[in-house]
Amino acid sequence: SSELTQDPAVSVALGQTVRITCQGDSLRNYYASWYQQKPGQAPVLVIYDKNNRPSGIPDRFSGSRSGNTASLTITGAQAEDEADYYCCSRDTSGNHNYVFGTGTKVTVL
Amino acid sequence: EVQVLESGGGLVQPGGSLRLSCAASGFTFSIYAMSWVRQAPGKGLEWVSIIGGIDGNPHYADSVKGRFTISRDNSKNTLYLQMNSLRAEDTAVYYCARRGGTYNDGIVWFGPWGPGTPVTVSS
Numbered sequence: 001s002s003e004l005t006q007d008p009a010v011s012v013a014l015g016q017t018v019r020i021t022c023q024g025d026s027l028r029n030y031y032a033s034w035y036q037q038k039p040g041q042a043p044v045l046v047i048y049d050k051n052n053r054p055s056g057i058p059d060r061f062s063g064s065r066s067g068n069t070a071s072l073t074i075t076g077a078q079a080e081d082e083a084d085y086y087c088c089s090r091d092t093s094g095n096h097n098y099v100f101g102t103g104t105k106v107t108v109l
Numbered sequence: 110e111v112q113v114l115e116s117g118g119g120l121v122q123p124g125g126s127l128r129l130s131c132a133a134s135g136f137t138f139s140i141y142a143m144s145w146v147r148q149a150p151g152k153g154l155e156w157v158s159i160i161g162g163i164d165g166n167p168h169y170a171d172s173v174k175g176r177f178t179i180s181r182d183n184s185k186n187t188l189y190l191q192m193n194s195l196r197a198e199d200t201a202v203y204y205c206a207r208r209g210g211t212y213n214d215g216i217v218w219f220g221p222w223g224p225g226t227p228v229t230v231s232s
Contacts (some may be wrong), residue, residue: 030216
């Protein structure tokens, strides 16, 4: 089965830039989507497809992919960006399964 | 407004059953694939199951295959998850989410998500 690996935690100074990475074999062929989850709340889609943001998501969020790694970048991090972030893609098995990354806790200092 | 809302969670004994529901509104429910994703306490997100919009074909994670059944009633804009032979490790918040994109293209995403419904499997 496919796996997506993320760093458990990263920190960023207020107003600075942070990049969150997601590694996995499926990402060589498929795009990742990214989700923000704050404590006690449901996940929220922040990036999908090559680098698209749903309505209401600030343009400081952007996505990219290179090789087997997808990245979510927050340019000019704000206090409200402190949250857990998860990547997701379809699997490589062809069984119509999906896989979420292990999650990254972002702390804004 | 596009939204989904789960219900049906609760406390159930090991080996028991529970049926979750997800009411959708604000979009043409019948044409979208719909999915269940769960999150155990203090853990990450785990994809559980999905059902096609047009074809209605179901797919399951290995961890629930043979025990859970996903279904939908397009006339009621409602998604279901029948959970049988429940185990302690099924304890989680269960989220319903609409899937965007297509699996075969490899461009997929989930949203919106409901607030979730908690399921606790314990004696």
